Amino acid sequence: MTPSRPATAPGVREPAGTVTGPVGRLSPTDRFLPLWIVAAMVLGLLLGRAVPGLDEVLSAIEVGGISVPIALGLLIMMYPVLAKVRYDRLGTVAGDRRLLVSSLVLNWLIGPAVMFALAWLLLPDLPEYRTGLIIVGLARCIAMVIIWNDLARGDREAAAVLVALNSLFQVVAFGLLGWFYLEVLPGLLGLERAGADFSTGRIVLNVLVFLGVPLLAGYLTRRTGEKARGRDWYETRFLPRVGPLALYGLLFTIVLLFALQGGKITSQPADVARIAVPLLAYFALMWAGSYALGRAVGLPYDRTATLAFTAAGNNFELAIAVAIGTFGVTSGQALAGVVGPLIEVPVLVALVYVSLWLRRRMTTEGSGRGG
Template identity: 75%
Template sequence: MTRTAQSAEATETTDTAVAAKLSTLDRFLPVWIGVAMAAGLLLGRFVPGLNTVLNSLHVTSGVSLPIFVGLLVMMYPVLAKVRYDRLDTVTGDKRLLVSSLVINWLVGPMVMFALAWTFLPDLPEYRTGLIIVGLARCIAMVIIWNDLACGDREAAAVLVALNSVFQVLAFAGLGWFYLNVLPGWLGLDTTGLAVSAWQIAQSVLIFLGIPLVAGYLSRRLGERSKGRAWYEQRFLPKVGPFTLYGLLFTIVVLFALQGEAITSQPLDVVRIALPLLVYFAVMWAGSFALGKGIGLSYERATTLSFTAAGNNFELAIAVAIATFGVTSGQALAGVVGPLIEVPVLVALVYVCLAARRWFTPSPRQSQTRT
């Protein structure tokens, strides 16, 4: 048997063993996500006043309290699992860091701009909304998709932090360039975008900063008081399931908030969904292939691909509502983002796991993840 065949067989055996240990919640995750999306849409459509109540609950202006709670519950267990003492192995990987920055801040916005103008030349509001989605790089749910696909947790933490810094520094400037300057150069319609650096920084600090600090302090204090063995073998298994509970709760709330808008304009949703489907496929596949091509391990190629494909829909929706209004086409385009992103990236988790056999197994890949 060749070494490649042996590696493939070993990977398949490991995948089977891991699959056998999955809980019912994990094993049928796509089903639960589909149920959560449907439940949210139905609640938003048919429960009188629910949308108003959910919209009235805010951490601060533009930041929904229910979504923040769901994201905190969802992200905390994963960030508590991160080995923060290993982050230096990621920051020294120049191939990974440079590739991520180029894909997220040069390629991603450019791809979304091209797709928005190609698919929606006659619908300027939806087109603008999609461009805003393309500018908002993912800093939240990508951590979950990466973990489900057995990506590198430490690399995900570093890339998400890097995206957060660039989001604060570059979002407003890129919005001005892609909505005003570039269309002007090309002889296309231009659109203004009013968004402050503080509004972006606030979103980053709330949605990422709080769960990141909580995860770091949990590991630091837990290991110091009880030891690493207790922390990883006793504590983490207890909090781990809350990731998926938080994910399902967030999906229900998100779709309940916009259930009426989505279900009342199905043809518009389809028009917006088409470029999004192409975008997620192109960004994920291109980044995964690049990771393989430049010699990254499976774990880091996976992290690179999901951080490239995901978007910060919370920020995109908040910016669209603040600039154009809650009933605007730009806001609807932002809402359709997660409607398409959630099921597509869940499907790509399984594609990623199936593609693991193309990589030489690393020592960490063969370990059972907590």
């Protein structure tokens, strides 16, 4: 996904009334994403009050323990994201071993461990939300990161490659890491496990369905679309048409989640605030640590920014899908996933500004040394 319009060229003034800066380069849909999410939450709460038997209606048409309407919403939410990935460029990042190794370590070793630690430190008394956040930590970002990377003047091709690698790696690694962080590691540390209703096999199955199916569909769509009409048509005509489906699927899922969880949410509003705290800490720690690592290993600014944003973001779509499929649509685990994008969007927009400030500072310092 890319911003709807490019940055204004140096020396050219923005039209009167135009929103400038990184936020101004977001499409209206992406710029107001937190607002859409809040509106979907409110609509869901109102729907839950207006239709008391909604949970019974949804459970009457379910397959494999998950409601068919919600499953369709989740698949629609995932497909456009994976149709955007340039799968033919996976090999281009292999030449930059510093970027590749740093990204893999940050995404698949450090990121899940940081979220695990924060979830246990800040939510020791809320096991469902804690488990939901751990699942969020396992779902590495494959969507919005391209937007943040573009706004921060990161390396677009490197971001696309890392997104593709994360997409493929998640199919294999998500279930294994879920088993480790929810069952094995808590046992080793003498902590409470995820619970008797937890099933590693269920997580693997849901990853295969809600990531594997749209991943295959996205790959085949790009391959056949580019072969028939060319890459330019695919990326400038086709993707803008299917891209909004991701947001529609996300909002549809949020409406149903909040319709089913309305009673819990309205009776315990402080829980949402408590879920937000470890998420805020996670984004700050992962972005700052990743940026520092990129500079320490000698990456240029554009690839350092790419490394930082791909490590800090999370694939909330997948986390929500896995939480619903494994623990149920009314579970606290699913609610933790839903709160995620509400926090992520404003925080990462703020980090875009921080990144651009660091870029200007690096440029100024470089010019000073050169003079």
